[in-house]
Amino acid sequence: MKALMLATDLSNRSDRALRRAARLARQFECPWFILHVVDEDQPQLRVELEVEQVRRYLNDQLDFFTELGGRAPEVWVEVGDPAKHIADCTRWADIDLLVVGSHRKNPLRDIFVGTTLERLVRTSHVPILLVNRAAEDDYLMPLLALDCSTASAQAVRAAHELGLLPKAGAKALYAFDPLGGAVMLAAGAGAGAIPGDYAAEERLRATAALDRFLLEEELGSVIDQRLVEEGQPMTALRRVMEREPIDLLVMGTRGLTGMKRILIGSVADAAMRELDCDILTVPPIRWPDRDKA
Known part of the structure; x- marks a missing residue:
């Protein structure tokens, strides 16, 4: 730094x-x-x-x-x-x-x-x-909120380059929301009607997508544990924060659009308003020529 x-x-x-x-x-x-x-x-x-x-x-x-x-x-x-x-x-x-x-x-x-x-x-x-908490120690339990986008990869790299991540590595969270289950719920089938094997298959797909992302972005060296959670991003964040002693949340402020699960500005706003850990938000790299287009 x-x-x-x-x-x-x-x-x-x-x-x-x-x-x-x-x-x-x-x-x-x-x-x-x-x-x-x-x-x-x-x-x-x-x-x-x-x-x-x-x-x-x-x-x-x-x-x-x-x-x-x-x-x-x-x-x-x-x-x-x-x-x-x-x-x-x-x-x-x-x-x-x-x-x-x-x-x-x-x-x-x-x-x-x-x-x-x-x-x-x-x-x-x-x-x-x-900063939400007293600065009693260096950050020991950071959580990297990932959505498999370039923005979240940039956030991880920024936190690492700033020296805010421990040498032993940090936890990475990837939230997924099974599309089929959501459609069934919207049709009134009820949560109990979602097949358990379908949810398990979606978890495997999400885990594989996260593995590919970490490999392609060469982020494996800064991550020592992967958390793949079902649900919308804020739902997954709340769940992890309740059970893990997280002291720093790292997140990008832009993500992919469409059907992929994303961490965008509204999620960052919700996290800042609600969560009581320290939060590092990292903006995307802006390309001047592209911004003018």
């Missing part, structure tokens, strides 16, 4: 993100930035007052930040649209990872996750680490 940035709203819930960012800066001995963006959509006098107060507060805390991270962070206090400006700042600072704070689980009361974070996840060109 070459550099990381903490985007903070200075709330109490941002403290865990601060400590995780500092821990990563110390672990990788890399430069780190602390960014606060003052929303420009308010009276100018209030904007100027808030900038002055925030800058004074962060500068007063600089020794504390330096002790946490092993080196002094560069502190930025900016004015603008928070989501857009945070994304712009990651480009200006040429960082590898954006760290953001936890959120309340009631979206009606949480404008940060309802607007800024979700917009960041959709537009960011760098991975975003959402």
